[in-house]
Amino acid sequence: MEKVTLAHGSGGQATAELIDKVFKHHLxxxxxxxxxxxxxxxxxxxxxxxxxxxxxxxxxFNGGNIGKLSICGTVxxxxxxxxxxxxxxxxxxxxxxxxxxxxxxxxxxxxxxAKEVGVKIVAGDTKVAGKGQVDQVFITTTxxxxxxxxxxxxxxxxxxGDAIIxxxxxxxxxxxxxxERDDYxxxxxxxxxxxxxxxxVDALTEKVKDVHVIRDATRGGVGTVLYEIAREANxxxxxxxxxxxxxxxxxxxxxxxxxxxxxxxCEGRMVIVVPGDKADQTLAILHQCKHTEKAALxxxxxxxxxxHVTITTEIxxxxxxxxxxxxxLPRIC
Amino acid sequence: MEKVTLAHGSGGQATAELIDKVFKHHLxxxxxxxxxxxxxxxxxxxxxxxxxxxxxxxxxFNGGNIGKLSICGTVxxxxxxxxxxxxxxxxxxxxxxxxxxxxxxxxxxxxxxAKEVGVKIVAGDTKVAGKGQVDQVFITTTxxxxxxxxxxxxxxxxxxGDAIIxxxxxxxxxxxxxxERDDYxxxxxxxxxxxxxxxxVDALTEKVKDVHVIRDATRGGVGTVLYEIAREANxxxxxxxxxxxxxxxxxxxxxxxxxxxxxxxCEGRMVIVVPGDKADQTLAILHQCKHTEKAALxxxxxxxxxxHVTITTEIxxxxxxxxxxxxxLPRIC
Numbered sequence: 001m002e003k004v005t006l007a008h009g010s011g012g013q014a015t016a017e018l019i020d021k022v023f024k025h026h027l028x029x030x031x032x033x034x035x036x037x038x039x040x041x042x043x044x045x046x047x048x049x050x051x052x053x054x055x056x057x058x059x060x061f062n063g064g065n066i067g068k069l070s071i072c073g074t075v076x077x078x079x080x081x082x083x084x085x086x087x088x089x090x091x092x093x094x095x096x097x098x099x100x101x102x103x104x105x106x107x108x109x110x111x112x113x114a115k116e117v118g119v120k121i122v123a124g125d126t127k128v129a130g131k132g133q134v135d136q137v138f139i140t141t142t143x144x145x146x147x148x149x150x151x152x153x154x155x156x157x158x159x160x161g162d163a164i165i166x167x168x169x170x171x172x173x174x175x176x177x178x179x180e181r182d183d184y185x186x187x188x189x190x191x192x193x194x195x196x197x198x199x200x201v202d203a204l205t206e207k208v209k210d211v212h213v214i215r216d217a218t219r220g221g222v223g224t225v226l227y228e229i230a231r232e233a234n235x236x237x238x239x240x241x242x243x244x245x246x247x248x249x250x251x252x253x254x255x256x257x258x259x260x261x262x263x264x265x266c267e268g269r270m271v272i273v274v275p276g277d278k279a280d281q282t283l284a285i286l287h288q289c290k291h292t293e294k295a296a297l298x299x300x301x302x303x304x305x306x307x308h309v310t311i312t313t314e315i316x317x318x319x320x321x322x323x324x325x326x327x328x329l330p331r332i333c
Numbered sequence: 334m335e336k337v338t339l340a341h342g343s344g345g346q347a348t349a350e351l352i353d354k355v356f357k358h359h360l361x362x363x364x365x366x367x368x369x370x371x372x373x374x375x376x377x378x379x380x381x382x383x384x385x386x387x388x389x390x391x392x393x394f395n396g397g398n399i400g401k402l403s404i405c406g407t408v409x410x411x412x413x414x415x416x417x418x419x420x421x422x423x424x425x426x427x428x429x430x431x432x433x434x435x436x437x438x439x440x441x442x443x444x445x446x447a448k449e450v451g452v453k454i455v456a457g458d459t460k461v462a463g464k465g466q467v468d469q470v471f472i473t474t475t476x477x478x479x480x481x482x483x484x485x486x487x488x489x490x491x492x493x494g495d496a497i498i499x500x501x502x503x504x505x506x507x508x509x510x511x512x513e514r515d516d517y518x519x520x521x522x523x524x525x526x527x528x529x530x531x532x533x534v535d536a537l538t539e540k541v542k543d544v545h546v547i548r549d550a551t552r553g554g555v556g557t558v559l560y561e562i563a564r565e566a567n568x569x570x571x572x573x574x575x576x577x578x579x580x581x582x583x584x585x586x587x588x589x590x591x592x593x594x595x596x597x598x599c600e601g602r603m604v605i606v607v608p609g610d611k612a613d614q615t616l617a618i619l620h621q622c623k624h625t626e627k628a629a630l631x632x633x634x635x636x637x638x639x640x641h642v643t644i645t646t647e648i649x650x651x652x653x654x655x656x657x658x659x660x661x662l663p664r665i666c
Contacts, residue, residue: 007659011552014659035487036410036548037383039480042375050370051422051475053460055467077369089384091473093426125473127386129664133468134388140424140458142384142475147372154368215369219344326340326347331462 002100009094009128022100023124026107027114031087031122038122040087043146048083050074051142057331059106059136061180063172063191064267066139067106069333071113072196072267074143076216079201080270082153083145085119092126093138106137117198119143151205155232157212162301163279164237165272167200167292168193169245170222174264175253177332186256190249195268200289204272208282213273216266218333223262224324225271226309237309239299239321263324265332273301335433342427342461355433356457359440360447364420364455371455373420376479381416383407384475390664392439392469394513396505396524397600399472400439402666404446405529405600407476409549412534413603415486416478418452426460426471439470450531452476484538488565490545495634496612497570498605500533500625501526502578503555507597508586510665519589523582528601533622537605541615546606549599551666556595557657558604559642570642572632572654596657598665606634 007014019034031038052073059066070090078085090110094103114121172193179190197216205211217225222244230237246254246261254261268291274282279297286295304310309321340347352367364371385406392399403423411418423443427436447454505526512523530549538544550558555577563570579587579594587594601624607615612630619628637643642654 006663009663010659012557012657012659015552036413037381037416037476037478039414040380040382042378042380044377045375047373047375047420047477048370049373049420049422049477050456051424051473052458053424053426053473055426055460055462057466080369081372083370087380087382089382089475091384091386091475093386093388093471123383125385127388127664127666129388129468132465133390133664134471135462135466138426138467138471140384140386140473140475142422142424142473143370144380144382144477145370219348224345324345326343326345330339330342331460331466333460 004094004096004098004100004103004128006096006128009126015126018126022104022107026111027121029120031120033123040122043086045146048078048081048145048147050077051140052077053140054333055138055331056333057135058180061192062176064194065106065109066137067109068113069194069267070139070141071110072194073333074141075117075119075196075198078143078145079198080214080216081147082151082205083147085117085143085145085198087122088119088141088143089123090121091124091140093134094128095134095136096128096131098137113196117196148205150209153211153214155213155229158229158233158235158273158301160235160301160303161276162212162273163276163297164299165282165295166222166298167270167286167295169247169294170266170269171246171250171254171261171264173267174332175250178329186253188249188253190253193266193268195291197268197270197291200286200292203289204282204285207285208274208278211272211274215271217269217271218267219265220324221263221265222271223321227324230309231307234306236302236305237299238302239311241311241313243296243298245294245296267333337427337429337431337433337436337461339429339461342459348459351459355437355440359444360454362453364453366456373455376419378479381411381414381478381480383410384473385410386473387666388471388664389666390468391513394525395509397527398439398442399470400442401446402527402600403472403474404443405527406666407474408450408452408529408531411476411478412531413547413549414480415484415538416480418450418476418478418531420455421452421474421476422456423454424458424473426462426467428467428469429461429464431470446529450529481538483542486544486547488546488562491562491566491568491606491634493568493634493636494609495545495606496609496630497632498615498628499555499631500603500619500628502580502627503599503602504579504583504587504594504597506600507665508583511662519586521582521586523586526599526601528624530601530603530624533619533625536622537615537618540618541607541611544605544607548604550602550604551600552598553657554596554598555604556654560657563642564640567639569635569638570632571635572644574644574646576629576631578627578629600666
């Protein structure tokens with residue numbers, strides 16, 4: 001089986017062949033370049049720009065791989081600003097000896113995911129590090145998006161009375177990676193929620209112009225995002241525990257390990273804050289979109305306990321959600 | 334001495350502190366964000382976009398460090414398209430235990446270099462990998478630039494009669510890294526040429542609108558760039574050996590090791606191809622600019638030997654420059 005060699009990262013003939021055979025083959029579009037920089041039409045809007053490095057271990061997991069993840073992560077970061085993802089770049093650092101077929105599978109996943117939301121991968125870079133100098137493969141993606149006219153989101157815009165929606169059941173990605181690492185010897189079938197959410201955000205912001213906050217709950221999970229919003233807007237957040245969607249298998253695993261799904265990473269879930277009277281419309285739109293069919297209203301913004309998140313339990317008592325600590329797992333994304 | 338820990342990459346409190354203390358402290362500007370994406374004014378021009386991963390080993394070297402290099406690389410890639418670098422992002426992957434002071438020195442170098450050419454670092458990302466899962470620190474930068482009105486460069490635009498200029502003495506970066514690795518036991522003082530060249534390209538393209546090719550001679554060196562141009566434009570390139578600027582200390586080291594400076598990496602040198610009658614004007618402008626004071630005319634584009642590069646030696650004979658092979662050193666940038 002063909003392997004990636006140091007020569008593939010040399011910038012010479014072998015690099016050119018790798019670009020042709022793997023990258024150009026899968027990512028080809030009118031702007032894709034092997035040159036110094038891609039030349040791109042100006043979208044004539046305010047721009048959004050975001051970057052993310054991906055070092056997830058293992059690079060292949062239930063429901064995706066590092067390639068899919070690297071597109072979703074940056075697409076979703078742009079979508080959080082109400083920006084249509086237009087152009088992306090990807091930079092690979094590959095360990096010498098990495099399997100060429102796996103690399104191709106990663107690149108093919110990237111293209112599939114990019115196509116789903118219509119973003120073009122326009123430029124890339126490939127470096128190869130010696131055995132043991134990098135763990136398998138790292139990918140950094142950067143995206144430029146066109147912010148939709150009239151959309152202005154920020155954690156600071158949350159207001160008392162706003163509804164808090166999550167776009168699907170939470171904690172899947174974190175649980176999935178935890179199981180893949182097999183450190184705990186638990187057998188369960190949990191796939192990552194890893195998904196590109198621009199199409200859902202696009203549909204929502206066509207109809208609901210006054211979305212206050214959109215934030216993707218990656219490292220740190222939904223709980224961290226909610227604390228960020230509570231602090232940035234100086235508001236309280238009140239969750240209804242029974243309404244927080246958690247898949248049965250995720251609940252099983254996290255229960256065994258004593259983890260809170262609110263603090264486990266998602267890679268295809270957003271927290272969306274809208275005026276209370278737009279909650280039903282928002283849910284109705286999201287339920288029609290791919291990846292957000294199970295969006296749920298999980299709570300409200302209040303004036304009480306500013307800077308804090310509280311949960312109402314099934315028996316009606318209100319408790320403080322412990323503020324975010326540090327992440328359980330490194331290399332989750 | 335403070336070290337980078339896995340918690341600094343968790344996306345939680347420690348990450349926020351690292352961003353505040355190191356990244357925001359040095360990189361602060363009106364667009365810099367710790368949010369999902371930065372919101373940026375539209376430059377109202379055709380855009381250029383480029384990305385580069387940097388894994389240079391060692392990360393600190395004579396004349397620079399991986400931070401400076403990571404800004405120069407992307408700035409120069411944009412400059413090659415005649416694009417003014419506007420916005421950049423940087424994504425770090427840091428090995429657990431990396432020295433925090435070194436990280437700060439790297440980030441300070443990035444800002445210094447970015448300021449020199451007026452580019453804003455607008456967003457970033459920090460991941461931390463466990464000990465032995467990444468070698469010290471890798472940085473990926475991505476840049477968006479505004480292509481200057483009327484400037485259109487490409488390797489394919491080289492024409493017979495054009496002059497070939499290099500912006501300074503060649504092979505310094507490759508030689509410098511080679512010496513830093515100390516594998517050969519040679520003592521010599523060679524500093525990297527690592528430099529951001531946008532200001533020089535800007536000055537040149539203000540006066541000389543019909544620059545045909547601008548290309549930075551990084552991995553693969555000037556020889557590889559010349560072969561690329563010869564092939565893309567289907568022309569011959571004729572070099573005058575005595576006119577190729579090589580520092581005495583670089584010539585000494587490469588002579589001992591049997592290496593050709595034409596095939597050693599530069600990180601602050603460009604190959605610029607202009608119409609023959611613009612050669613003097615081009616040199617006069619470059620000689621006035623920082624980092625290109627020693628620009629030199631090294632040859633001409635011809636109709637002979639299309640796809641090939643020849644050199645006229647000191648005794649007047651013409652020989653073929655051997656086509657590029659693969660790079661001598663991995664992790665040179």
